[in-house]
Amino acid sequence: VVPLMVATVVGLVLLWPRGETPVRSVPVHAPGTSIEIGTVVDILEETGSAEFGMGGQVRVELETGQGAGHTVPAQVPPEVMANGVDVGDRMRLMVIPEALGTGSPYIFWDFERTVPVGWLALGYALAVLLVARWRGLAAMVGLGASLAVMVVFVLPALMLGHPPLLVALVGSAAMLFLSLYLAHGVSIRTTTALLGTFVGLAITVVLALWGTRAVNLTGTGSEQSLTLINAFPNLSLADLLLCGIVIAGLGALNDVTITQASTVWELHAANPALSRRRLFSQGMRVGRDHIASTVYTLAFAYVGTALPMLMLAALMDRSGLETLMSGEIAEEVVRSLVSSIGLVLAVPITTGIAALLAPNTPSTSSRTAQTGLAASGSTVGGQ
Template identity: 30%
Template sequence: MEHNQKFKMYMENNGGKKIQWVVFAVFMAVFALFLIRFNQVDIASLVSTEGRTLERARVVEILKDNVQEDGNRVGQQNVVIEILTGSKKGQLAEATSNNGYLFGAVCRPGMGVIAIQSLSGDISLHTVYSFDREWAILGFLFVFLGVICLIGGKKGVLTCIGLIFTFVCIIWLYLPMIYKGYSPVLAAVVIAAVTTFVTMYLLGGWSGKTACAVMGTVSGVVVAGISAVLFGKAAHLTGYNIPEIESLLVLENIRGIQVGELLFSGLLISALGAVMDVAMAISSTVFEIHEQMPELDRKGLFCSGMNVGRDAMGTMVNTLILAYVGGGASTLLLTYAYQLPYLQIINSNNIVIEIMQGISGSMGVILTVPIVSLIASSLAVGRKSEVPAVSPSLTEQF
């Protein structure tokens, strides 16, 4: 009887998991069809590119170099390139390569480059745009994913799938939502909910702790957004105080994009990873403590979650602050070098935006701790005891 009971428990447990994965697969298929349909949108042309394309090319010869006697480069290089793609594939053409940090490249024979090809009738002009960096990027990307899979095993593979899904959501859901005129803040919250659900499900399956982590992550992201909006109102940041505002205003006039919310929306996306880590760590800890000590009441579980959250909170807040500081390192260096007065620094749009992002993102992480602790402790105590999983090796006894 005991063996039969264990076998029945094992089959029920695995049967439930199979149903969950089938439901998850159906959800992903429906979501994919939705993304395909949602991305059927006409993109307004901001700049005329008629007759101009970017093509892969290979440097064949240097006709005129721009290196000086002191080793510095001034002016342009004149080179011969072989076009590797497009309508002139296989043909040789003369091209210029500017001496610049943003565009151009220091060309050498055999080097792969990206060339801007401008065609007008029988006239063609070619300019070297940059090095061909595609293979370097793809190579390191595959190494990165390979290391994750190698170290993480099955969990590593699921982590990669979750990462790819997040990237797909940002490109094919977040950006189209904003482009179609939806609120950027709403788009960020939707992305947070969808990507958190899928990531958590892939790593831990659907359970009470996964549900708590998802609710806690969304709550933390919303808190970060509210904090940013309040900070912006107090500091008179409208979301239009950004370098790309002129180009964005053109989009606002053409497509009705809510440009003022983009600054706050980007903050939510930036804080998502840290909030997700804290939420899952606390949720998992509370449910594990409940499994080991079922006699512990809701208050005891809440206190345990808070104690764990305080440790995680310290490191995650540091992570966010340092990430924003690192992103603004150039601005900070120039501020230091020019010895700008305090009143100019504290009232600079760029500096205030960095401070707002750091404080608001950290607020989201900090308040995620009590939110998840409360949700997880309440759900863990209130739920029925789950049937313990039986090891597959038990089936060998039958």
């Protein structure tokens, strides 16, 4: 593990984004406009037609800006009104002074979601703490550290034009070290899971390299990709797609490898006399169940994420195979297959490493129990 850690540190030093980065360099709104927050207090009217959609006006009590505390009319687009706007909803409004002639300078920009998302995050944290206690707290710290790597290193490095695959490998390695060791502690068991995860990651990288090139995936299947081309003309979207595939498989890999390492360690603790072959075979019984459940979990996760795109693809008059082989769908298929293969192969690899590294001597409790039995046997024999 030490060489991997050294390589990760060297990679971070060499690829670290230096100087000014493009992060937050594009303004959200035009000069002379501003974004204010307010709460809907009344639905005034709906305007429009069935053909062009129903827009409308609402009255909003402003919470920020020069008009804070005042109630003003705001214009809401028809697609937002169609999805439902209720009294009490909090909105972000763009203030466009030039739009005063249309009825109101306040135009709907987005919903303000900070409070409900904050409650969800708090509920998540409480659930983790109540069930996993200190281990859960450590896991959340590891998650926060991993997200910090994404924000501070991966995204700026990609924006500055560093090789996406190298950035993905170094960033993934850093996230693995932080998340696993912070969540599960520094131990041989955790190191076993880490080694298995790195092997699974290497398999994923090799398969992703071959898959994206063999299938001729370009990474240009979405509007976001076209926007990135305009912002970063020298960025290779195919390499960026490869980077995304590598990072996307980390969570599932962590899951299966730490489970397999823990399974083998618990089997050894329960029966220290088990040979390494038996440890491996019994650990794989659990591993096969884990594979069976995790594979369709990954597939369902990708299907759920790509559901709008799947609906659009299904509108086309073509066969199911042609739909699957279209560029935008093929990206998700390759992503799912590559991640799943890496995950499946990581299970026996991690189980084998754990069986090799499991302690050779019985645990303290086992030795104590054996000593007690031996003493009892001697006493009985003496009688």
